[in-house]
Amino acid sequence: MNLYFNKIKRTKGNITLASRSLAPPAYSYHSIGDFDVGKKGWGYKNFTVSFARTEEFWRLQRLSYISMRYTINNKDGVRFEPWHVKII
Ligand SMILES: [Zn+2]
Structure with missing residues (x-):
């Protein structure tokens, strides 16, 4: 939560922009098997x-x-993250 709030602060309150590079609490795929x-x-x-x-x-x-x-232009609107992989 603290990381997310700090990101929102750094984007001057733009939650959409903040969410492109940091998932809101409880919305990270890292908790279900993704990894960097x-x-x-x-x-x-x-x-x-x-x-x-x-x-x-x-x-x-x-x-x-x-x-x-x-991926590039993914449907979630998240930035391109070639380092973030998911188990199929
Ligand atoms: Zn990741």
Whole structure:
């Protein structure tokens, strides 16, 4: 809740904009099996679109049991998150 309120404050009260990068409390798919992945040694850069240009990203794309939760222009209106995967 605190993270979400701080995000709303940083977006000057724009809840729609805040929700594009941080799920409201109780609405995160992380609680039902989604997880974030990254390239070892990349740190925060893993949480940028640059991750979509890594070999690690493309190796994940070839796995049949996971897929990306938030693709480009996803129907949820969430930003593109190549690091966020879901179990199929
Ligand atoms: Zn995530």
